[in-house]
Amino acid sequence: MSRKIKDESSPILIHVVLITFTAMTIYPLLWVLTIAFSGKQSLAIALLPENPTVWDRLRAIIPFPETVSLANFIEVITEKNFLVWMGNSAIVATLTTLLGVFLSCTAAYAFSRFKFPGQRAGLMSFLVSQMFPGTLMMVPLYIIVVQWLNLGNTFWGLILVYSTIAIPFCVWMLKGYFDTIPIEIEESAIMDGASRTVIFFRIILPLAKPAISVTALFSFMAGWNEFIIASLLMEEEKMYTAPVGLKFFVGEHATQWGSFAAGSIIVSVPVVLLFMYTQKYLVSGLTAGSVKG
Amino acid sequence: MSISRNIFRVTLGLFVGGLVSAFLGYWFAEGALREKVAETRVRQGTIRAMALADLVFAEQSRAEKEKTAPGALIQFWQQRHNDVDAVRVMRLSGARLLASSFNDDLENGTPPRRLKRSEKEIYDLGQLLRANVDTNREEGNPREPEVISEELRNGRLRVSVPWFTAKNPEKAAGYVQLEVSPTITTRELAFWPVLVLALVPAFLFFIGSLILSRLVKLEHPESVLWSAMTTSVLLMIFCLLGFGNYYLIDLGQENVRFQQELAQLYTASRTSAEEGAAEFALDYETTYTNDWDVNAYRQPLRYISFDGELYIGVGTAQDTVANRLGMAFFGCSLLAIGLLVFFGLGGAARFWHIIVDYREAYIYTLPAMTGMLVLVFFPFGYGILLSFTDQTLYNTEKPLLDIWAGLNNYIEIIGDFNLIQTTEAGWSFNYQNFYWTLFITVAWTVVNVSIGVTIGLILALLLNNKNLRFKALYRGLLILPWATPNYVTALIWKGLFNREYGPINHTIQLFGGEPVAWFDSVFTSFLTGITVNGWLSFPFMMVICLGGLQSISSDMYEAARLDGANRWQQFRYITLPSLKPTLIPAVILSVVWTFNMFNVIYLVSGGEPGGSNEILITKAYKLAFQDYRYGYSAAYSTVIFLILLIYGVFQTKVSRAMESNA
Numbered sequence: 001m002s003r004k005i006k007d008e009s010s011p012i013l014i015h016v017v018l019i020t021f022t023a024m025t026i027y028p029l030l031w032v033l034t035i036a037f038s039g040k041q042s043l044a045i046a047l048l049p050e051n052p053t054v055w056d057r058l059r060a061i062i063p064f065p066e067t068v069s070l071a072n073f074i075e076v077i078t079e080k081n082f083l084v085w086m087g088n089s090a091i092v093a094t095l096t097t098l099l100g101v102f103l104s105c106t107a108a109y110a111f112s113r114f115k116f117p118g119q120r121a122g123l124m125s126f127l128v129s130q131m132f133p134g135t136l137m138m139v140p141l142y143i144i145v146v147q148w149l150n151l152g153n154t155f156w157g158l159i160l161v162y163s164t165i166a167i168p169f170c171v172w173m174l175k176g177y178f179d180t181i182p183i184e185i186e187e188s189a190i191m192d193g194a195s196r197t198v199i200f201f202r203i204i205l206p207l208a209k210p211a212i213s214v215t216a217l218f219s220f221m222a223g224w225n226e227f228i229i230a231s232l233l234m235e236e237e238k239m240y241t242a243p244v245g246l247k248f249f250v251g252e253h254a255t256q257w258g259s260f261a262a263g264s265i266i267v268s269v270p271v272v273l274l275f276m277y278t279q280k281y282l283v284s285g286l287t288a289g290s291v292k293g
Numbered sequence: 294m295s296i297s298r299n300i301f302r303v304t305l306g307l308f309v310g311g312l313v314s315a316f317l318g319y320w321f322a323e324g325a326l327r328e329k330v331a332e333t334r335v336r337q338g339t340i341r342a343m344a345l346a347d348l349v350f351a352e353q354s355r356a357e358k359e360k361t362a363p364g365a366l367i368q369f370w371q372q373r374h375n376d377v378d379a380v381r382v383m384r385l386s387g388a389r390l391l392a393s394s395f396n397d398d399l400e401n402g403t404p405p406r407r408l409k410r411s412e413k414e415i416y417d418l419g420q421l422l423r424a425n426v427d428t429n430r431e432e433g434n435p436r437e438p439e440v441i442s443e444e445l446r447n448g449r450l451r452v453s454v455p456w457f458t459a460k461n462p463e464k465a466a467g468y469v470q471l472e473v474s475p476t477i478t479t480r481e482l483a484f485w486p487v488l489v490l491a492l493v494p495a496f497l498f499f500i501g502s503l504i505l506s507r508l509v510k511l512e513h514p515e516s517v518l519w520s521a522m523t524t525s526v527l528l529m530i531f532c533l534l535g536f537g538n539y540y541l542i543d544l545g546q547e548n549v550r551f552q553q554e555l556a557q558l559y560t561a562s563r564t565s566a567e568e569g570a571a572e573f574a575l576d577y578e579t580t581y582t583n584d585w586d587v588n589a590y591r592q593p594l595r596y597i598s599f600d601g602e603l604y605i606g607v608g609t610a611q612d613t614v615a616n617r618l619g620m621a622f623f624g625c626s627l628l629a630i631g632l633l634v635f636f637g638l639g640g641a642a643r644f645w646h647i648i649v650d651y652r653e654a655y656i657y658t659l660p661a662m663t664g665m666l667v668l669v670f671f672p673f674g675y676g677i678l679l680s681f682t683d684q685t686l687y688n689t690e691k692p693l694l695d696i697w698a699g700l701n702n703y704i705e706i707i708g709d710f711n712l713i714q715t716t717e718a719g720w721s722f723n724y725q726n727f728y729w730t731l732f733i734t735v736a737w738t739v740v741n742v743s744i745g746v747t748i749g750l751i752l753a754l755l756l757n758n759k760n761l762r763f764k765a766l767y768r769g770l771l772i773l774p775w776a777t778p779n780y781v782t783a784l785i786w787k788g789l790f791n792r793e794y795g796p797i798n799h800t801i802q803l804f805g806g807e808p809v810a811w812f813d814s815v816f817t818s819f820l821t822g823i824t825v826n827g828w829l830s831f832p833f834m835m836v837i838c839l840g841g842l843q844s845i846s847s848d849m850y851e852a853a854r855l856d857g858a859n860r861w862q863q864f865r866y867i868t869l870p871s872l873k874p875t876l877i878p879a880v881i882l883s884v885v886w887t888f889n890m891f892n893v894i895y896l897v898s899g900g901e902p903g904g905s906n907e908i909l910i911t912k913a914y915k916l917a918f919q920d921y922r923y924g925y926s927a928a929y930s931t932v933i934f935l936i937l938l939i940y941g942v943f944q945t946k947v948s949r950a951m952e953s954n955a
Contacts, residue, residue: 011762014755021752022770025828029773031796032785044794057803061796103661110657117647122658129665131885131937132673135913136930139679139923140672164664169882171661196653225778228891243780257788264781275776276769287840287875 030063036261039069043257072262082263084238085245089267092158092241093223100163100170100219101212107167108174109200113186123175126168134228142232153235161229166222170215173286177211178204214285217278224271242267299518299637300502303525306636308495310529314629315490315536321621322540323482326547333551334475335442336586336594337558338452341377342440343585344562345370346456346469348569349382349391351577353466354459364392364404366573373565376476378449382456383408384467385419391467422455423465430463435590442589449474454591477554483543490536494528522637529633530626537622541615552596552603559586560601680928686921702928724905727929731936734888734908737822741887742880744827749834754868756835757842768839775832783896786825790897812901819906826893834879841875842868877948884944885937909933 034045046059046066076082110116111123141161142152151157181204189199205212227243234240246267249260345367352363367380371394381393388408390398401409408416418441425437443451450473455465502521563579570577583599596604635641648655683698706727714723722729755761756768774782789795790811798808811817845868853863889910894900900907900915907915910933917926 014758014761015763018752018755018767021748022767025771025774027796028782028785028789028828029777031789032781035788042794043788043791045796052802054803057799060794060799061803063796103664106657107661110654114651114654114657116651116654119654122662125670126665128938128941129669129673130882131889131934131941132669133889133910133913133930133933134891135910135917136676136680136927136934137669137672139917139927140675141668143675144667144672160664161668164668167661167665167669221778225780227780243778246781260784264778264785268777268781271778272773272776275772279769279772282772282836283840283843287837287844 027063032261032264034063034065035257036072036265037068038065038258039067039071041256041258072258076259076262076266080245080248081238082245085240085242086266088239089224089242092155093220095159096162096223097216097219099159100166101216103163104167104170104174104215105205105212108171108178109204111171112175112178126171129168138232141229145233152233153239157233158230162223162226163219166219170218174208174211174215177208177285181207210281210285213278213281217274220274221271299521302639302642303521303637304495304499306633307498307525307529308491309636310629310632311494311532312491313632314533314625315487318536318540318622318625319482319487321618322544325618326482326544329548329551330477330479333477333555334450335452336555337475337477338442338450338471338473339440339454339587340559340562340585341374341473342452342454342469342471343587344566345380345471346454348566348575348577349456349469350458351570351575352573366569367392367394369569369572376473377471378474379472381470382467383415383419385423386466388416418453419468422453422468426455426465429590435592438589439591440587440589477551486536486539490532494532498525498528525633525637526630529630533626533629541618545615556597556601556603559583559597676927677931679924680931682924684924698924702925706928706932724903730907730909730912733906737908738884738887740823741826741830742883744823745830745834745883746880748827748831750838752835753838753842757839771835772832774829779829779892780896782829783825783892787897790821812898815902815905818898818901821898822894822906825897826887826890829893830883833883837875837879838872841872845871881941881944884940888937
């Protein structure tokens with residue numbers, strides 16, 4: 001296919017289409033960058049005069065601020081507890097990633113390599129759990145985490161919830177990947193006298209690096225981006241995570257678009273960087289299992 | 294050999310069943326006792342407070358010039374009763390603290406005085422009590438507590454009761470608050486019956502069967518098993534009966550003792566109230582009914598007569614406790630017998646063997662499964678249970694059985710066909726109706742998934758070219774919407790769609806159009822959702838398609854070209870079929886995710902205008918967290934789940950059928 005395109009259709013046309021799509025894709029992000037660096041709280045890139053000309057209108061669309069200023073960033077960092085919230089998010093997301101990857105890898109390995117009663121039922125139940133509406137779980141989750149486990153307003157409450165919620169998707173993905181790793185590798189290791197634990201940690205996990213990276217990425221994103229459960233479980237302002245805190249800027253009373261934009265960028269940068277870093281694994285990690293099947 | 298194995302299993306069953314049910318039963322009995330103690334403590338505080346409130350009533354009802362602050366009165370009351378540690382009398386009119394022996398109050402100034410701003414809590418409690426009394430009187434059905442009690446950390450109890458004046462006997466004039474150290478003596482529940490129930494039946498059975506096996510030789514192991522089972526079940530029932538009755542009788546006796554102590558306490562209060570009335574020359578006569586021993590709604594309990602005798606009612610009241618505890622014991626017994634049968638007939642052994650044989654697999658799945666059970670499946674089950682109740686914000690404390698609504702919520706949701714609303718201005722769609730929201734949700738899902746798959750596939754085809762320049766750059770930029778937190782992008786798009794300042798309206802104006810108020814009409818509002826979600830979701834599909842495309846070997850195209858297939862035929866007969874195994878699971882997942890895509894609708898359009906663009910999941914959220922109708926919202930969510938489940942089953946059936954055709 002690839003050679004085909006190159007042979008028959010003009011690469012310029014392809015580039016035109018791709019550039020158009022890419023421009024549309026990144027425009028909203030450029031817009032938020034513009035607002036963030038404008039130093040103003042308004043969501044207009046440029047204010048229009050009384051009778052705007054075509055150029056005035058064009059100026060209001062082009063995503064580049066009239067004056068470049070860091071005022072919004074400084075305000076976000078200094079005025080609110082923003083750094084505390086970022087720190088909270090970092091703790092929650094990191095521990096969610098560690099716990100989520102551990103839980104998913106062990107379970108996925110068992111589902112991929114062992115035959116045992118309840119295997120099919122377990123996998124099916126994971127799949128069905130993706131259909132559970134979040135709204136159905138929220139009131140019971142609150143009761144369990146806050147009243148029974150006594151983990152309200154703590155990081156551990158959030159970490160446990162996030163890492164569990166990410167399990168089903170990660171297990172399915174990892175199982176698909178583990179299935180593609182030839183079983184002969186393990187069999188020869190067993191011949192050499194290696195135990196299951198050794199095989200799991202020394203052979204399987206390194207081989208499954210792409211899928212595990214993707215699992216880690218998704219677990220991290222689950223912990224870093226979620227705000228509904230976080231606002232449900234966290235009562236004190238100093239325990240908020242960054243997404244919950246960000247909602248302050250676009251609250252019901254005032255919309256501080258400039259601060260919100262600056263805050264969004266600070267919040268997004270770590271996860272975007274991580275995403276870009278993991279990108280090379282994304283394709284193979286996500287689709288290895290299903291391609292084979 | 295087989296005889297002794299059966300005997301061993303039954304003995305183990307007796308032990309485990311006995312142990313589990315004994316611990317559970319003990320836990321229930323202890324809970325019942327603790328409940329009774331708490332109730333008795335509150336009653337003690339209430340009697341003391343109500344009696345004093347009557348004296349305050351008499352004192353405050355005096356003619357204006359004779360009226361003195363009840364400071365002396367509370368001093369007298371505290372001297373007469375050792376269990377009363379501190380008293381506070383407040384009057385709502387004028388926000389006055391009439392008398393107090395609380396240290397905090399005395400530090401702020403000697404009563405009688407006006408309450409300070411920092412003592413707002415004291416005033417608020419009075420307001421609450423007055424409001425509760427009013428509500429209960431108006432509704433004629435007591436619902437709000439008129440006696441407020443609170444257990445304090447130091448083992449004391451704080452009880453507040455309203456007091457009234459002769460001028461206005463229905464409106465609470467203020468309240469009397471007492472801090473009491475209740476004198477009820479409690480004792481621990483005996484623990485030995487637990488050990489007896491756990492050990493004795495198993496021991497008796499074991500010894501008995503050892504002796505019997507010496508004396509009698511039974512040929513068939515089958516008959517040995519059945520006779521052993523029958524004997525052991527009978528033995529178990531006998532021991533369970535003894536266990537349950539021991540605690541029931543014990544608790545009954547304990548209850549009578551509590552009542553007797555309360556009766557003495559009541560008589561003492563009565564005597565001192567009479568003496569107090571005489572000492573302070575109050576126009577007060579004790580009545581010939583016991584109006585002080587009341588429940589939280591200030592309704593007399595009628596367990597103790599005015600002269601301190603116990604009524605028959607005491608027994609009946611105990612019966613309700615006993616009935617509940619009896620039910621709990623019955624449940625424990627069923628569990629015990631269930632366990633016994635499970636062990637005795639070898640179920641447990643088989644179960645154990647499975648666990649042992651596959652222990653490696655189970656150990657590996659255990660952590661994830663535990664988490665899923667506690668934090669996903671259990672909340673799900675609990676949520677379904679909630680959907681059969683009428684739970685709202687205001688009755689969360691009530692047990693679920695008390696607010697059981699059966700299928701009412703479901704009938705209200707599914708049985709409501711009022712799709713058209715006729716008003717004076719004409720007719721319109723009823724956007725609150727379930728079927729409208731379902732229609733919007735289905736339209737939303739279908740359009741979004743189609744857009745996602747189409748754009749994703751097109752871009753993947755374009756990018757799947759080894760010699761394309763800047764390929765990594767394009768891919769990196771195109772994937773950005775997926776990488777950005779979606780609540781951030783949703784809010785960005787809300788800004789882009791802003792009517793006055795949003796770049797989208799500027800662009801329209803640039804080409805001479807009129808600015809659009811995007812969230813004011815059903816269609817444009819729907820369009821905003823589609824745009825945002827399309828933008829958010831195509832990168833996932835693109836990545837999936839790229840993965841699928843990379844796995845197709847170029848030989849197939851080579852061969853097709855030799856056969857003279859044109860590009861469309863190659864796409865139709867090679868690319869699409871090879872992509873299917875990758876795409877179908879991704880489409881199913883994406884349908885489920887889009888169906889429940891909360892953030893976009895909630896943050897961008899908020900379901901505007903008038904809730905017409907709400908999808909099922911945002912509607913369920915608003916029902917729970919804006920209307921606080923937890924039960925109804927749970928039913929709504931359950932319907933969502935059922936729709937998705939039916940879709941999932943249907944989709945797998947269809948794709949399987951397609952596979953077998955191919």
